[in-house]
Amino acid sequence: xxxxxxxxxxxxxxxxxxxxxxxxxxxxxxxxxxxxxxxxxxxxxxxxxxxxxxxxxxxxxxxxxxxxxxxxxxxxxxxxxxxxxxxxxxxxxxxxxxxxxxxxxxxxxxxxxxxxxxxxxxxxxxxxxxxxxxxxxxxxxxxxxxxxxxxxxxxxxxxxxxxxxxxxxxxxxxxxxxxxxxxxxxxxxxxxxxxxxxxxxxxxxxxxxxxxxxxxxxxxxxxxxxxxxxxxxxxxxxxxxxxxxxxxxxxxxxxxxxxxxxxxxxxxxxxxxxxxxxxxxxxxxxxxxxxxxxxxxxxxxxxxxxxxxxxxxxxxxxxxxxxxxxxxxxxxxxxxxxxxxxxxxxxxxxxxxxxxxxxxxxxxxxxxxxxxxxxxxxxxxxxxxxxxxxxxxxxxxxxxxxxxxxxxxxxxxxxxxxxxxxxxxxxxxxxxxxxxxxxxxxxxxxxxxxxxxxxxxxxxxxxxxxxxxxxxxxxxxxxxxxxxxxxxxxxxxxxxxxxxxxxxxxxxxxxxxxxxxxxxxxxxxxxxxxxxxxxxxxxxxxxxxxxxxxxxxxxxxxxxxxxxxxxxxxxxxxxxxxxxxxxxxxxxxxxxxxxxxxxxxxxxxxxxxxxxxxxxxxxxxxxxxxxxxxxxxxxxxxxxxxxxxxxxxxxxxxxxxxxxxxxxxxxxxxxxxxxxxxxxxxxxxxxxxxxxxxxxxxxxxxxxxxxxxxxxxxxxxxxxxxxxxxxxxxxxxxxxxxxxxxxxxxxxxxxxxxxxxxxxxxxxxxxxxxxxxxxxxxxxxxxxxxxxxxxxxxxxxxxxxxxxxxxxx
Numbered sequence: 001x002x003x004x005x006x007x008x009x010x011x012x013x014x015x016x017x018x019x020x021x022x023x024x025x026x027x028x029x030x031x032x033x034x035x036x037x038x039x040x041x042x043x044x045x046x047x048x049x050x051x052x053x054x055x056x057x058x059x060x061x062x063x064x065x066x067x068x069x070x071x072x073x074x075x076x077x078x079x080x081x082x083x084x085x086x087x088x089x090x091x092x093x094x095x096x097x098x099x100x101x102x103x104x105x106x107x108x109x110x111x112x113x114x115x116x117x118x119x120x121x122x123x124x125x126x127x128x129x130x131x132x133x134x135x136x137x138x139x140x141x142x143x144x145x146x147x148x149x150x151x152x153x154x155x156x157x158x159x160x161x162x163x164x165x166x167x168x169x170x171x172x173x174x175x176x177x178x179x180x181x182x183x184x185x186x187x188x189x190x191x192x193x194x195x196x197x198x199x200x201x202x203x204x205x206x207x208x209x210x211x212x213x214x215x216x217x218x219x220x221x222x223x224x225x226x227x228x229x230x231x232x233x234x235x236x237x238x239x240x241x242x243x244x245x246x247x248x249x250x251x252x253x254x255x256x257x258x259x260x261x262x263x264x265x266x267x268x269x270x271x272x273x274x275x276x277x278x279x280x281x282x283x284x285x286x287x288x289x290x291x292x293x294x295x296x297x298x299x300x301x302x303x304x305x306x307x308x309x310x311x312x313x314x315x316x317x318x319x320x321x322x323x324x325x326x327x328x329x330x331x332x333x334x335x336x337x338x339x340x341x342x343x344x345x346x347x348x349x350x351x352x353x354x355x356x357x358x359x360x361x362x363x364x365x366x367x368x369x370x371x372x373x374x375x376x377x378x379x380x381x382x383x384x385x386x387x388x389x390x391x392x393x394x395x396x397x398x399x400x401x402x403x404x405x406x407x408x409x410x411x412x413x414x415x416x417x418x419x420x421x422x423x424x425x426x427x428x429x430x431x432x433x434x435x436x437x438x439x440x441x442x443x444x445x446x447x448x449x450x451x452x453x454x455x456x457x458x459x460x461x462x463x464x465x466x467x468x469x470x471x472x473x474x475x476x477x478x479x480x481x482x483x484x485x486x487x488x489x490x491x492x493x494x495x496x497x498x499x500x501x502x503x504x505x506x507x508x509x510x511x512x513x514x515x516x517x518x519x520x521x522x523x524x525x526x527x528x529x530x531x532x533x534x535x536x537x538x539x540x541x542x543x544x545x546x547x548x549x550x551x552x553x554x555x556x557x558x559x560x561x562x563x564x565x566x567x568x569x570x571x572x573x574x575x576x577x578x579x580x581x582x583x584x585x586x587x588x589x590x591x592x593x594x595x596x597x598x599x600x601x602x603x604x605x606x607x608x609x610x611x612x613x614x615x616x617x618x619x620x621x622x623x624x625x626x627x628x629x630x631x632x633x634x635x636x637x638x639x640x641x642x643x644x645x646x647x648x649x650x651x652x653x654x655x656x657x658x659x660x661x662x663x664x665x666x667x668x669x670x671x672x673x674x675x676x677x678x679x680x681x682x683x684x685x686x687x688x689x690x691x692x693x694x695x696x697x698x699x700x701x702x703x704x705x706x707x708x709x710x711x712x713x714x715x716x717x718x719x720x721x722x723x724x725x726x727x728x729x730x731x732x733x734x735x736x737x738x739x740x741x742x743x744x745x746x747x748x749x750x751x752x753x754x755x756x757x758x759x760x761x762x763x764x765x766x767x768x769x770x771x772x773x774x775x776x777x778x779x780x781x782x783x784x785x786x787x788x789x790x791x792x793x794x795x796x797x798x799x800x801x802x803x804x805x806x807x808x809x
Contacts, residue, residue, distance in 0.1 A: 031511065031529055031551075034569070034593065038611075038639070038657065042706070045638055045658035046168045053169060161677070163737070165696055167659050167705040174661070174693035175680035176737075183737075188697060190742040191719045191733045193783035195765060197240055197748060199541045200229050201775035202507025204248075205473040205486045209377070209431065210330060212486040213253040213260075214476045215284055220484050220492065221260060223248040224507070225750035225774040226727070228262055230284065233484070233494060233504060236541070241287050243280050247750030247772060249301075255335075260284050261296055277301070281312055297341055299323060299331050307331070307343065309354060321359040324348060330377055336384050344375035344388060349398065351386075351416050364398055364416045377431050382438040382455065385419065389429025389442060395422040395457065422457045425449060430488075433475040443472030443485070450475065450485065452497065461497045469493060469503065490773060506543045508532060511770045515755040516555040516564060522759060524766055525564055526775065527552025533566055535578070538764055538777060547581055549574065554596050558624035559603040567594030573608060575624065584625045589616040595640055600649040601685040605630065605666065607652060609640030615654060617670055631670035635662055642689040642710075646682050653679070655689045659705055687713035687720065687734075697741025698722045698732055710755045714762045718783060721765050723753035729767045729778070748776050 162175045163183065176183055204211065204224045212222045219230040219239070228241040228248060241260075246267035253260055259281060266277040279298060282289045296310045304322040311318045326346035334340035341352040349364035372390035379387050386398040397420040427446025434440055438455030448471050451462040465472060470489030478484060478494075485493040485501060489509050495501030512528035522538040527549070534546045551569035558564065558575075563584060567573045571592055575585040589608055596609035599620070606627060608616040615633035620626070638657035645652055650667040654660075663673040663682075673679060680693070687694060690708045698711060698720065710723040713734050722730040722743070731744040751771035758765050758780075765778040 030569075041638060042168075042657055046170070049168070049170050049658075163693070163696070165699065165739075167699075167703065170659050172659055172661060172691060173676070174691075174696060174737075175677050176693065177681050179681075186738055188736060188738050188741040189733055190744055191731055191783070193719050193731060194744055194781050195729070195731055195746050195778040196781050197227075197242070197746075197776060198764060198779040199238055199538075199777040200224060200227050200240065200748075201505075201536065201541070201777070202773055203229075203486060203490050203492050203505045204773070205470075205490050205492075206488055206509055206773075208249060208473075210474055211251045212474045212476045212484060212492065213251070214478050214484055215253075216257050217285065219284075220476065220504075221251070221253070221284060222486065222492065222505075223251055223262065224490075225748060225769055225772040225776075226264070227748050227774075227776075228260070231492075231505065233478075238541075239287065241280075241282055242748065243282070243289055245747065246275070258284055259290060263298065265301070279310075297331055297333060299328050299343065305345075307341070307352070307359065309341075319354055319357045319359060321361075323350065323361075327374075329375065332378070332380075334384075335380055342378060342386055344378050346374055347371055349375050349378070349386075349388060349416070362413075362416055364418075367417055369396070369418050369421055374428070376428055379432045379434050379440070381434070381440075386416075387432060387440065389424070389432050391428045393423065393425040393427055393429060393444070395424045395429060395432070395440075395442060395453075396420070397422070397457070420457070422453075424451060424453075428471075430472055431474045433477060435477055435480055441475050441477070441483070443475050445471040445488075448472060450483070450497075463497050463500065465493060465501055470509075503543075506534075506546075507775070508534070508773045510773065511754070512768050512773065512775075513553045513754045513770070514555040514566065515757050515766060515768050516557050517757045517759050517766065518557050519559050519561050519760055521561065522761075524757065524759070525555050525557070525566075526768060527555055527566055533576070536775070538759060538766075541777075545581055547576075551593070553593055554609075556597040556599055556606075558599055558620070559601065560623055563624040565597045565599075565606060567597045567608065569593040571610065571612075573597065575627070585627050587618075587627060590614065592639075596643050596688075598643055598645060598686070598688075600645045600666075601647060602649050604649065605645075607643055607645070609643050609654065611639035613637065613639055613656070615640055615643060615652065615664070615670075617666055631666070633662075633664045633666075633670045633672070635664075635672040636660055644684045644686045644689055647685045649685075651679070651682060653682075653684060653689055653692065655691045659691060661689070661691050687711070693737050694735035695720055695732075695737075697736035697738050698730065698743070699739070701740065709752060712756050712758055712765075714758045714780075715760065716762050719780075721756040721758065721767075723756045723767060725752045727751060727753060727769075729753055729756060729765075729776075731765075746778070749774060 162173050164171045164173050202224045203222050212220065214220055218234055219232045221228065221230050223229065226244045226247060230239040244264045246264045248262050249265045250263040261279055261281045263279045264277060267275050269275055277300060280289055296312050298308050298310065300306050303325060305324055305328045306320055307323040308320040309318045323343055326348060328343055328345040331341065331343045334342065339354050341354060343350045351362045351364065353360045370392065372392040374391040375388050376391060377389045381387055388396045388398065390396065396418050398416055399419040400414050401417045402414055424442050425444030425447050427444060429442055430445045431443040432440060440453040442451050442453065448465050448467065449462050450472055452460045454460055465485060465487065469487040469491045471487065472485055473488050474486040476484040482496050487493065490507040491503045492505035493501040494504045508526065508528050508530050510528055510530035512526055514527035517524045523535055523544065524538060525533065525535050527533045529551050531548050531550055532546050533549050533552050535544045537544050549566065549568065552566050553569055554567040556565055563575050563577055565573055565575045571590040571594060572588045573594055574583050577584050590610050590612040592611035594608060594610050598607045603624060604620055606618040606620050613636045617630040618627040619630045636656040641655045641657055643652055643654040652664040652666055654662050663676055663679040665671040665673055688711060690711050695711060698708060700707065707725045708722055709725060711720055713720045717734055720732045720734040722732065724730065727749045729746045732741055749769040749772055751769045753767055754770045755768045756765060762780055765780060767776045767778065
């Protein structure tokens with residue numbers, strides 16, 4: 001048994017002839033420009049911090065050497081007062097000279113240092129000063145405890161009242177809450193809660209083709225990100241094949257309608273080393289991975305587009321050859337002659353013969369017909385002819401013809417030529433689908449039409465899909481009358497020529513960032529670079545409504561649940577009524593993109609975080625429909641990334657692009673709290689800031705500060721979910737204030753995970769991919785009794801244990 005395997009490893013915008021793609025390209029360039037500007041800002045901040053540290057190190061090193069050599073301190077309690085050692089306390093904003101009294105401790109400290117688990121006398125320090133950084137930290141009590149743990153770019157140091165972590169060389173001080181008696185004895189465990197994939201929103205149709213099939217089980221099979229979805233079109237249920245570890249780019253169905261082959265793109269491992277692309281063959285009934293197809297034909301996406309045939313029973317490569325340097329769009333075995341393989345792509349149709357492990361190639365001859373720029377697709381007719389669809393809107397019928405001895409000379413062989421040209425669509429023919437009895441379906445790009453043709457290519461019926469869904473990407477036959485249609489705007493439609501088509505699967509068509517869940521209903525809102533703001537229902541797993549705005553980058557629901565605010569890329573933000581979808585309020589703060597919107601717990605204030613380094617505070621009245629400027633938080637030296645309100649609605653904690661943690665007294669007029677120690681016991685209504693004592697353990701060893709895009713604490717305050725830059729979703733115990741905290745890790749996204757958010761009841765977690773345009777809905781399972789996070793910290797600090805290694809699931 002032979003099965004063809006459409007390559008799918010290509011970028012479709014090379015073949016899109018619609019002018020509608022030019023705004024998309026311009027939008028992509030704007031996004032890239034903004035990302036580059038953000039990176040430049042971070043680089044400037046890191047460079048300035050590095051230069052500051054170098055200058056400080058040069059000034060401090062000789063003096064410390066002199067003091068340490070002339071006045072050594074003993075280790076332990078000796079009963080005598082040791083020689084006083086001046087300590088240098090460093091922060092991001094204030095530096096003190098060694099002549100100042102820098103240790104506020106009431107008692108004279110005894111100084112020691114710990115390296116790799118061993119205690120050393122301070123007199124050993126001079127020999128090590130050239131190898132380690134000098135960071136002095138102070139705390140009350142008899143000893144000045146200085147613990148330094150070297151973790152590459154990520155370093156944490158602990159003293160009596162605070163702990164520091166270092167990102168890109170920048171020290172970040174976090175004060176330990178009063179209820180923790182012994183930080184070193186805190187016990188970190190993976191949470192008892194786990195995640196289970198419940199639903200996948202979206203379909204990848206924008207840049208892939210031939211990726212939608214209908215199974216005898218009543219399920220449509222398609223892919224997005226790293227997940228292959230089997231969606232029952234009548235029962236509206238999903239199953240998922242999840243063995244892929246990177247983005248799936250191609251899919252084919254065996255003639256037995258049970259076995260499926262799916263290919264994933266070549267990616268990189270966690271160290272950046274390239275990985276090989278791979279193909280999985282699996283049973284669509286049991287979702288078990290198999291290798292029971294005799295031969296499988298694959299074309300990779302290398303420069304030579306290697307054509308290979310695999311003996312899957314043996315797991316060996318049967319034959320391989322370079323096909324072409326041009327883009328290849330499809331490959332298929334001839335169903336009537338298993339030694340013949342056809343490929344098509346940019347300006348070519350090749351007819352391959354496989355014999356004794358060797359390929360021979362014949363190129364289709366266009367002759368008197370205009371050679372199209374792209375051959376997009378092909379199928380086999382009942383008579384054995386090959387029908388191709390091209391970028392000129394034609395269906396070409398190819399057949400064998402006898403050798404032209406007069407033209408080609410004696411010994412010329414038979415050729416494959418165009419037997420007939422049929423005008424089909426305005427613009428490209430994106431897909432062809434054969435029906436039982438020999439009828440043919442074609443799908444158009446620019447005209448968005450689906451046309452049914454008789455066996456002799458006479459048009460019989462046609463319909464046009466709505467413009468909002470884009471062009472026809474692929475067609476799957478359900479029962480000869482009903483059809484499934486995949487579109488270029490990432491939707492799957494279901495319908496007939498008589499009744500029209502409705503969407504059964506929808507998704508975003510560009511990178512997503514904004515995510516918010518409703519405070520009391522099972523709905524959530526998303527927005528992104530495709531200028532779409534979408535409201536989804538987590539129970540019915542469907543899109544409730546979608547409207548067009550500018551680039552949406554952040555959002556938040558008002559606590560009363562009647563309106564939602566959306567922050568845009570231009571500094572504008574809008575407030576939408578959930579029922580009418582109308583804009584009830586609109587304002588502009590600066591001219592840079594907004595990164596976070598957050599209502600206070602009682603809904604009386606709205607905080608707007610911007611890339612202009614300010615947080616704008618608004619009074620909210622009339623049930624979220626009226627907004628007046630209350631004040632502005634000015635103090636960050638880089639763009640705002642995250643912020644949270646205190647439970648009493650009086651204070652804000654915020655993070656910025658240069659890794660600052662600042663606290664603000666909003667009730668006192670948006671005043672910056674200089675003494676961050678006073679905020680260590682404050683309780684927060686939400687926890688989305690990626691930097692803070694309670695979430696310090698979510699940062700992995702070697703993190704550079706951009707590895708975590710978002711996090712969200714559950715409403716029960718038991719767990720925290722993390723979205724990282726490596727396509728993973730993590731679930732940690734909350735709080736997790738110690739490095740190397742263990743977690744459960746989940747795969748499924750094929751791009752950086754941009755956001756995560758729990759539903760109002762904590763029954764589900766939503767995660768959102770960036771470039772994969774995928775929303776995953778996870779069911780939260782497990783988790784015994786309710787334990788307050790403060791009790792967990794207090795009880796954990798009384799038991800001594802070492803943190804286990806991170807757990808993955």
